[in-house]
Amino acid sequence: MYVKVCGLSRPQDVAAAVEAGADAIGFVLTPSPRQVAPADVRALAALVPEGTATVAVFRGEPLDEVRRAAAESGVDTVQLHGAEPPEAFAALRADGFRLIRATSPEGGAPLETGAYGEDLLIIDSPRPGSGERWDPAALGVSPTGPWLLAGGLAPDNVAGAVAGLRPWGVDVSSGVERTRGVKDPELIRQFVAAAKKAAA
Numbered sequence: 001m002y003v004k005v006c007g008l009s010r011p012q013d014v015a016a017a018v019e020a021g022a023d024a025i026g027f028v029l030t031p032s033p034r035q036v037a038p039a040d041v042r043a044l045a046a047l048v049p050e051g052t053a054t055v056a057v058f059r060g061e062p063l064d065e066v067r068r069a070a071a072e073s074g075v076d077t078v079q080l081h082g083a084e085p086p087e088a089f090a091a092l093r094a095d096g097f098r099l100i101r102a103t104s105p106e107g108g109a110p111l112e113t114g115a116y117g118e119d120l121l122i123i124d125s126p127r128p129g130s131g132e133r134w135d136p137a138a139l140g141v142s143p144t145g146p147w148l149l150a151g152g153l154a155p156d157n158v159a160g161a162v163a164g165l166r167p168w169g170v171d172v173s174s175g176v177e178r179t180r181g182v183k184d185p186e187l188i189r190q191f192v193a194a195a196k197k198a199a200a
């Protein structure tokens, strides 16, 4: 079970996620209560050991801005949540990034990993980072490639969500916060442990 913890902005939260065994650490570089400047992402990403992915998250920024900010951040992976075309993924691939495409079941984009050249697909709520669940009935058939389930997951519901949809991995943000935008290291530890125990 691949686990991504997203929206980190403090060293202690990065340390908790790494120690708990998260596979990917996400930093939000788009307007959000969790937004972090590229220079601060670089400092946080430097705390992450090799083998754990560092992910810069964007939503709707112009491609040039994404390329510049991602390079300045020092991450290895870019996650796009907007209506970016396959050409944007190709440009970021040429820059050397691994790629995550995030979409919602209602978004109309293909629910197939790799459709835009990405390595990983996230199926999320239409309002990313909101903590909202989405209706599993909207998914129809699960993607066959590697995909992460996101949207309203938390330590106490991740096992049930995994049992229902059988994703390759999971992604969390709001569910490991006590107040919006502020992570709780103990909730991070609980979430990663519960997700790793959940059978895909």
Ligand SMILES: O=C(O)c1ccccc1NCC(=O)[C@H](O)[C@H](O)COP(=O)(O)O
Binding pocket: 005, 006, 007, 026, 028, 030, 031, 032, 033, 034, 057, 058, 059, 081, 124, 125, 127, 128, 129, 130, 131, 132, 150, 151, 152, 153, 171, 172, 173, 174, 175
């Ligand atoms: O986290 C945000 O505020 C955010 C804003 C805009 C685009 C993406 C954002 N987050 C991306 C993520 O990968 C979240 O982990 C994912 O949407 C799940 O969020 P949540 O439902 O809060 O667990």
